[in-house]
Amino acid sequence: MINDTYYLNNSYPMPKVGLGVYKISEEEMDIAVETALEAGYRAFDTAYFYKNEIALGNALKKSDIEREDLFITSKLWNDYQGYDQTIEFFTKSLENLGTDYLDLFLIHWPCEADGLFIESYKAMEKLYEEGKIRAIGVCNFNKHHLEKLMEETDVVPAVNQIEVHPYFNQQELQDFCDKHDIAVTAWMPLMRNKGLLEHKLITDMASRYDKTPAQIVLRWHLAHNSLIIPKSKTPERIRENYDIFDFNLELTDIAEIDSLDRGDRQGNDPENVRIGTLK
Numbered sequence: 001m002i003n004d005t006y007y008l009n010n011s012y013p014m015p016k017v018g019l020g021v022y023k024i025s026e027e028e029m030d031i032a033v034e035t036a037l038e039a040g041y042r043a044f045d046t047a048y049f050y051k052n053e054i055a056l057g058n059a060l061k062k063s064d065i066e067r068e069d070l071f072i073t074s075k076l077w078n079d080y081q082g083y084d085q086t087i088e089f090f091t092k093s094l095e096n097l098g099t100d101y102l103d104l105f106l107i108h109w110p111c112e113a114d115g116l117f118i119e120s121y122k123a124m125e126k127l128y129e130e131g132k133i134r135a136i137g138v139c140n141f142n143k144h145h146l147e148k149l150m151e152e153t154d155v156v157p158a159v160n161q162i163e164v165h166p167y168f169n170q171q172e173l174q175d176f177c178d179k180h181d182i183a184v185t186a187w188m189p190l191m192r193n194k195g196l197l198e199h200k201l202i203t204d205m206a207s208r209y210d211k212t213p214a215q216i217v218l219r220w221h222l223a224h225n226s227l228i229i230p231k232s233k234t235p236e237r238i239r240e241n242y243d244i245f246d247f248n249l250e251l252t253d254i255a256e257i258d259s260l261d262r263g264d265r266q267g268n269d270p271e272n273v274r275i276g277t278l279k
């Protein structure tokens with residue numbers, strides 16, 4: 001069994017595999033969460049923006065897993081950056097989720113041109129010091145955003161959650177994060193099942209390891225020291241995506257998957273996202 005826990009830079013344990021719940025609707029949430037918990041997941045990644053914090057909180061309450069055995073991540077939405085709004089909307093996320101602390105709270109996008117991420121992060125530092133959040137971090141921060149943040153604030157972010165998949169492996173940013181002990185969480189780890197899982201190199205490897213293409217790709221992420229939050233509303237896939245701790249990829253196979261990189265960003269470019277541009 002390969003270790004399924006990552007220790008963040010403040011020693012707080014975070015499961016390496018969590019369930020991403022973006023686009024999981026209220027109707028789909030109960031079965032997704034129940035299946036995930038049965039399969040062994042303890043981490044769940046939501047955001048105020050996903051409008052499903054209440055559904056996630058309710059679904060988690062239906063299980064008999066203790067709160068301290070869960071790892072809940074949420075995110076500060078762009079429109080609510082700024083010191084006071086960060087505190088206000090963190091509190092709303094807590095209320096939505098029906099909990100009195102978050103394991104991880106992240107700035108969703110830097111929105112650098114709007115100039116509010118430093119003061120938003122300072123509000124998060126206060127909430128962290130008060131014990132209302134176990135670890136704080138960011139999403140979609142490039143190297144220069146992280147440098148500015150580390151220069152102007154006290155707590156080195158525990159996590160940078162960024163788009164990573166074999167077509168866009170962000171190795172340089174991963175190296176920078178590794179150097180500063182910032183854990184990378186890969187969002188869109190399966191490239192939303194848009195072509196990657198049918199690539200011959202991946203399907204051939206899947207046959208060779210007797211695994212599925214998704215399991216090969218997820219294992220590749222773990223080999224690069226990334227945490228992963230694959231999303232699925234489909235019970236079979238939810239189980240499949242967690243069942244990756246009983247094998248390792250050979251170094252040559254990791255290198256082959258590395259070679260698929262083509263700088264092919266699928267999601268928004270953090271340099272272009274401003275407050276109000278994403279709805």
Ligand SMILES: NC(=O)c1ccc[n+]([C@@H]2O[C@H](COP(=O)([O-])OP(=O)(O)OC[C@H]3O[C@@H](n4cnc5c(N)ncnc54)[C@H](OP(=O)(O)O)[C@@H]3O)[C@@H](O)[C@H]2O)c1
Nearest residue numbers: 020021022139187188189190191192214230231232233234
């Ligand atoms: N911080 C950010 O800015 C940001 C941005 C985007 C996403 N995220 C987070 O990252 C999570 C994951 O990213 P994502 O949802 O964009 O993409 P993803 O996890 O790469 O892909 C999800 C898609 O892949 C399908 N899928 C899941 N498992 C599969 C499998 N084993 N085989 C084949 N297809 C499979 C799902 O279908 P079904 O659901 O139909 O099974 C869904 O359509 C999100 O849920 C969210 O929590 C964060």
